[in-house]
Amino acid sequence: MFLLPLCLFFVGFGGILFNRRSIIAIIICIELLLLAVNIQLSFSSFIFDDILGYIFSLFVLSIAAAESAIGLSILVGYYKVRGNISVETINLIKG
């Protein structure tokens, strides 16, 4: 049971590490990482019988919402300039 967030974290981490094509897959993998952190916080808060883990998982949830909104709007702006969303040309942004 403790290994579930670790496995989910490594699935998301491997997805970030190994994909070469699109940026939206990277944002999906970041969502998976934050989901793993949420499950870990809630589950260990359930084990240790503490309320702070639940509240911190709510904070992580809102951070995930803000991150996906900002990331997807950057992605839309990049698509308007470039015309594609591949990872190889993402270093052309440069500030």
Added chain:
Amino acid sequence: MKLEFIWFFFSFFIILFSFFSVTSGNPVFGVLFLVLSFLSSALFLISLGIDFIGLMLMVVYVGAIAVLFLFVVMMLNVNEEFKDFPLFLFLFIFSLLFYIYLNVNFCPLGDFFSYTNWFHIDKLDCLNCVGYVLYSDLIVNFIEISIVLMIAMVGAIALNFTSEKGMRDQEFLFQSSRSTEIALFVK
């Protein structure tokens, strides 16, 4: 033992759907498997007894973030697929992790897996406990997180705000000084 089977069932589906969402070539299927992973994780947390966090996961992730992802994927019209995704390396690492996951004792706390359910003291449920702590002790953090969400909203608007030359702006003075003599009637 029946509840542990339910936990194993849901956790297996979380890992399986997240794996599918990472390795799928089409981003639309990736987002749909991401939705399934979120739903199974919410059901996992609800089956643990953490009902409020599970419902919040379902509302925020599936209702807001996944809809945002689907909207962007449909708007960008991306048809290219992952062609050089090293699926065998990924499968190797994932199967190694899953082998570890199957061989570890499933509930490490063992027989003394007992907890004092202090939600039932004074008829408190999960929502009441979270509200009592969040609105009293952690009110500063709560206001900070609301400011972060507002910055994200304003930033998402400001990143895509363009004022081009041919854009038709709204002029309030001209609009309010319009009378029936200079107006154009369409019969």
